Amino acid sequence: MARRKKRKEIFALGNEAVVEGALLAGCTFFGGYPITPSSEIMEIMAARLPKIEDGVFIQLEDEIASMGAVIGASLAGRKVLTATSGPGFSLKQENLGYAIMAETPLVLVNVMRGGPSTGLPTCPAQGDVQQARWGTHGDHPIIVLSASNVQECLDMTVTAFNMAEKYRTPVILLLDEVTAHTREKIEIPNSGEYEVFSRTVPSMPPEWYKPYEETVRGVPPMPPLGSGYRFHTTGLTHDRNGFPTQRPEEVEELVERLHRKIDQFFYDIQLVDTVMTEDADIVVIAYGSVARSAELAVQQARENGIKAGLLKLKTLFPYPRRQQEKVMATAKTLVVPEMNMGQISREVKRVNTGRASVRTINRIDGQIVTPSEILKVIMQG
Amino acid sequence: MNGFTGNEIIHQYLRHNKKFPHVLCPGCGHGIVLGTLIRSIHSLELPKDDVVIVAGIGCSGRLAVYVDFNTVHTTHGRALTFATGIKMANPKLKVIAIMGDGDALSIGGNHLIHAARRNIGITALILNNSIYGMTGGQSSPATPEGAMTMTNPFGQLDKAFDTVELARGAGANYVARGTVFHVKKLEKVLTDAIGRPGFSIVEAITPCHTQFGRKNKYKTPVDMYKWLKSSAMDVERYNELPEDKRAGRMPIGVFVQRDREGFEELYYQRQAKFLEKVAKGGK
Numbered sequence: 165m166a167r168r169k170k171r172k173e174i175f176a177l178g179n180e181a182v183v184e185g186a187l188l189a190g191c192t193f194f195g196g197y198p199i200t201p202s203s204e205i206m207e208i209m210a211a212r213l214p215k216i217e218d219g220v221f222i223q224l225e226d227e228i229a230s231m232g233a234v235i236g237a238s239l240a241g242r243k244v245l246t247a248t249s250g251p252g253f254s255l256k257q258e259n260l261g262y263a264i265m266a267e268t269p270l271v272l273v274n275v276m277r278g279g280p281s282t283g284l285p286t287c288p289a290q291g292d293v294q295q296a297r298w299g300t301h302g303d304h305p306i307i308v309l310s311a312s313n314v315q316e317c318l319d320m321t322v323t324a325f326n327m328a329e330k331y332r333t334p335v336i337l338l339l340d341e342v343t344a345h346t347r348e349k350i351e352i353p354n355s356g357e358y359e360v361f362s363r364t365v366p367s368m369p370p371e372w373y374k375p376y377e378e379t380v381r382g383v384p385p386m387p388p389l390g391s392g393y394r395f396h397t398t399g400l401t402h403d404r405n406g407f408p409t410q411r412p413e414e415v416e417e418l419v420e421r422l423h424r425k426i427d428q429f430f431y432d433i434q435l436v437d438t439v440m441t442e443d444a445d446i447v448v449i450a451y452g453s454v455a456r457s458a459e460l461a462v463q464q465a466r467e468n469g470i471k472a473g474l475l476k477l478k479t480l481f482p483y484p485r486r487q488q489e490k491v492m493a494t495a496k497t498l499v500v501p502e503m504n505m506g507q508i509s510r511e512v513k514r515v516n517t518g519r520a521s522v523r524t525i526n527r528i529d530g531q532i533v534t535p536s537e538i539l540k541v542i543m544q545g
Numbered sequence: 546m547n548g549f550t551g552n553e554i555i556h557q558y559l560r561h562n563k564k565f566p567h568v569l570c571p572g573c574g575h576g577i578v579l580g581t582l583i584r585s586i587h588s589l590e591l592p593k594d595d596v597v598i599v600a601g602i603g604c605s606g607r608l609a610v611y612v613d614f615n616t617v618h619t620t621h622g623r624a625l626t627f628a629t630g631i632k633m634a635n636p637k638l639k640v641i642a643i644m645g646d647g648d649a650l651s652i653g654g655n656h657l658i659h660a661a662r663r664n665i666g667i668t669a670l671i672l673n674n675s676i677y678g679m680t681g682g683q684s685s686p687a688t689p690e691g692a693m694t695m696t697n698p699f700g701q702l703d704k705a706f707d708t709v710e711l712a713r714g715a716g717a718n719y720v721a722r723g724t725v726f727h728v729k730k731l732e733k734v735l736t737d738a739i740g741r742p743g744f745s746i747v748e749a750i751t752p753c754h755t756q757f758g759r760k761n762k763y764k765t766p767v768d769m770y771k772w773l774k775s776s777a778m779d780v781e782r783y784n785e786l787p788e789d790k791r792a793g794r795m796p797i798g799v800f801v802q803r804d805r806e807g808f809e810e811l812y813y814q815r816q817a818k819f820l821e822k823v824a825k826g827g828k
Contacts, residue, residue, distance in 0.1 A: 224629070225656065230626075236628060
């Protein structure tokens with residue numbers, strides 16, 4: 165067997181790792197508008213994309229236009245990325261809903277900053293968790309991922325693209341400022357090393373094709389615009405042909421399928437890492453840079469003879485319910501540290517339903533959650 | 546034969562699997578614009594697969610659903626943003642954005658000026674009926690001063706946007722205005738616009754007697770078409786009129802004609818040069 169080619173190592177920012185991941189996943193289109201702390205993603209894309217054949221970088225007039233442009237490009241067959249931060253994320257919401265309804269794959273990176281409003285431009289925060297889930301109107305599923313270190317920024321970006329293409333849906337990658345602006349050594353996988361998934365295109369003749377037909381996976385094949393499959397794309401509730409409808413049975417069928425295509429693949433979508441949870445009495449549930457503080461706190465707790473563990477959420481939505489239930493088999497206490505007033509602890513409590521005691525650590529002052537803060541709460545039991 | 550010339554052309558482009566009838570009111574001008582657009586595309590001999598119609602929201606936004614092209618019905622005001630992504634992703638496609646006056650000039654005003662400034666190869670077809678029709682007849686940025694609308698109990702207070710002047714100022718390559726009464730002229734400018742590189746804007750004045758006419762002394766569609774007939778005049782003739790005679794007249798025709806390359810052409814050209822340099826070992 166040939167020896168595996170050594171991976172290239174670079175010293176990179178989290179935002180830079182996102183770009184590496186996107187290019188690895190086959191992204192050839194970036195549309196965006198600058199906003200801190202996400203701007204490096206755009207700047208590096210501006211330098212990198214023109215070096216790829218057919219790679220398109222475009223700076224749009226605003227966040228809304230950026231979102232529209234990436235949807236358009238995705239409809240035309242590209243793998244697309246846009247990046248933003250808090251206020252820009254709010255502006256993108258309407259078109260995000262469109263992408264969900266029209267089943268358009270895209271990856272949206274939101275490097276969170278404190279809010280509300282223009283808030284804390286370059287301070288770490290995790291205030292957009294529930295906005296990512298419920299920011300756009302109506303009943304819809306959504307995939308929200310996060311990363312806690314620079315290597316994960318790369319890996320999770322590849323995962324985000326794969327999920328977007330696999331399930332024909334927008335995928336949101338939530339980073340916090342600490343992760344996005346930390347510089348670490350990372351390994352760039354060689355091409356072919358990671359699985360890269362692309363959307364299924366129709367194989368039937370164009371006249372047989374129905375753009376929103378039921379399939380086994382619930383995900384209809386998607387041809388690029390201009391390839392001979394002419395159909396109507398709309399944000400209105402539509403029938404299997406893509407035409408607007410208000411018939412109750414057709415409306416129900418569509419919305420149910422949108423949910424089902426995500427729901428039946430929870431095992432593929434809900435990603436977590438666990439650290440010493442098998443016998444843990446106390447489990448910390450954390451995500452983003454806070455998970456790194458939590459990991460150190462858990463190790464220190466173990467050194468002090470306390471059976472602590474960490475459930476690190478890499479997928480925030482659909483919320484990894486089963487994985488939490490698994491740690492609750494032994495854990496009597498759950499500790500949820502986060503840089504907001506309690507946006508994931510809501511989910512933790514929802515799944516918990518009074519079985520374990522849930523303790524929260526919340527910072528909203530633009531400062532990170534430190535290991536000692538978490539350790540203090542763990543030691544209190 | 547049935548006596549309707551052009552009927553066969555329309556049938557070639559309508560969607561056979563779409564449930565008709567359409568949503569437009571009897572007497573609405575939007576259908577005339579759509580027919581004109583189809584004849585323009587037909588005369589340019591564009592293959593159906595190469596045409597993408599991107600539409601916004603409102604009565605005009607619904608036109609896309611009836612025709613057998615690649616059609617995208619977007620969010621309100623954002624047709625040009627989707628169109629920009631499509632054109633940049635695949636410059637071979639002929640992208641036409643259909644918008645209403647609210648779509649193009651109000652919520653999408655920023656996108657319109659920037660698409661014009663960027664000079665991206667899209668044709669913006671603005672269906673101006675001076676009113677928000679589908680939402681029930683509220684003022685639009687194109688509602689004339691003094692006109693009555695649902696949201697203007699004293700008559701429209703602010704001045705209407707002049708699409709042509711706006712587009713000219715923003716740097717559009719080609720700017721024209723027509724009306725649904727002067728169908729042949731509209732078809733000519735639309736064909737011209739679609740056939741050109743860069744960003745082109747065609748404003749089609751189309752009547753909404755249901756929401757606009759009813760409140761403004763044009764009770765029937767016929768009244769509205771008579772108004773179009775009497776107020777519109779060729780821009781060349783209009784320019785010769787003394788200032789005091791211009792009130793109430795609307796110039797139609799071609800206002801701006803430049804031949805700059807489209808943004809997407811420049812981008813791909815520059816990229817090709819760059820890649821060539823890289824291949825030769827340059828930086």
